[in-house]
Amino acid sequence: MPSPKNIEVAVVGVGLVGAEFVAQLLSYNAKSASSLAKLSLVSLSSSKRTIAFPEPAPPSYDWKAALAASSTPFSVSSLLDTLVDRNPKDKTIIVVDNTASEDIARSYPQFLKAGINVVTPNKKAFSGDLSLSVDIAKSAEAGGSRYYNEATVGAGLPVVGPLRDLVATGDEVTKIEGVFSGTLSYIFNNYSPATPSSNPSTFASIVTIAREKGYTEPHPGDDLSGTDVARKLTILSRLVPSLFDKLDRGYASVATSSLIPEPLQSIDTGDEFVRRLPEFDAEFEKMRKEAEGNGEVIRYVGVIDVAAGKIEAKLERYSSTHPFAASLSGADNIVLFHTKRYADRPLIVQGAGAGAAVTAMGVLSDVLRFV
C-alpha cells in the first residue's frame, strides 16, 4: 500500500465555519489512518493571533486554548513568508480561508503565485471586481497552483463543481435559477409557509433564530440586503463563458432587491441590526398577509438568464403548490440548471444551503481534491 500523501493546511479564520472545519479535519486524520492522505495542520489564525505547528496536531489537541494563549499577531505577509519557507513547489500546501474578509481575499494571488493552493467558502474574491477574479486565475497558472470554492454557493451542496463540469464538457447553459440563500430560505419557509400557520412568528424573531443557527453572514444585513445572493449569482455567472466579463463590478452589477428597511441600511453591527429589526415587523406582516390572501408564498430567488444576459436577485410570490413553496424546508437551497443537454427537465440540486457542518464539509471536500 502506498504511504498516504501529506497535505499541509494553513487555516485562516476559526469562527463558526472555521472551527467546524478544523474539527472535521482532525477527525478525518483520526478515522482515516490507512487512507490516501494525511492532512497536517501547519498553522491556525484568527484576525488577531496565529499559532504554528511544528508537528501535526493530534485529534484531541486543544487548539482553541493554544490560539487564545498565543502572543503572535496574525498578518498575511508573515503567513506567506512562513509557507514559502516550507517549499510549496515541492509539496502540497493549502491556505484555507474561512473568513469573510476582503483583505484575505485580495491576498490569494500572492499565495497562488508562490505555488500555494487556496480553498475557501469566502465569496469576496470571486464576486467583487472582475479584475481580482482574473488576477486569481492568472496567478494560479503562473504558480502552478489551484483554487477551489465549492462552499461559496449552496455551502456543501455540489453547485460550483457541477456547473464547471457542464461547461467543461461542452454543454450550453441557458438559465440557472433557484433559492440561493439558506438564511432567506429559512426565514420565508417559516414566515410564509405553504400551509399558513394560525399563530405565525414575527419576521424579526425568525431572523434571530436563523442567526443563532449559524445560517447568516457575520452581519445578517448582508443576507437581508440580497448581497449574499448577488455574490453567489456573480460567482456562477463567471463560470458561464458568455457571461464571464459581464459583471465587471461583481455583485454590485447584479439587479438586487433589498429587504432592509431604509433606517437600518447603514447599521454597522449585526447585534444592533437584529435589535432594531422588530420596529419593522408590521411592514413585513403586511407583505406576508397580502401574499397569503392570494394563496401565495414569498420566496427570495436568484435568476441567471444567459440568453437575455439578465442576472437578478429578487423577492417573488409563488402559488403554494410551486416547488419553491412546497418542497423547501429549513435552510434548503434549490438550484435548477437549464442547459442544452438538460433541456426537457433541468438538472436540480437541493438540500441544506447554510450551517457550519454542511459548509465545513464543502471546504474539506475541496481540500481532499488535492489527494
Ligand SMILES: NC(=O)C1=CN([C@@H]2O[C@H](COP(=O)(O)OP(=O)(O)OC[C@H]3O[C@@H](n4cnc5c(N)ncnc54)[C@H](OP(=O)(O)O)[C@@H]3O)[C@@H](O)[C@H]2O)C=CC1
Ligand atoms: N455560515 C454559513 O452557513 C456559510 C458561511 N460561508 C462563509 O464562510 C465564511 C466564514 O463564516 P463564519 O464562520 O460564519 O464567520 P465568523 O464571523 O464566525 O468567523 C470568521 C473568522 O474569520 C476571522 N477573521 C476575520 N477577519 C480576518 C482577517 N482579516 N484575518 C484573519 N482572520 C480573520 C475571525 O477572527 P476573529 O475571531 O478574531 O474575529 C473569525 O475567526 C464567510 O466567508 C461566509 O460567507 C459560506 C457558506 C455558508
Ligand SMILES: N[C@@H](CC=O)C(=O)O
Ligand atoms: N449566509 C449564507 C451562508 C451561505 O452562503 C446563506 O444564508 O446562504
Ligand code: NA
Ligand atoms: Na456548494
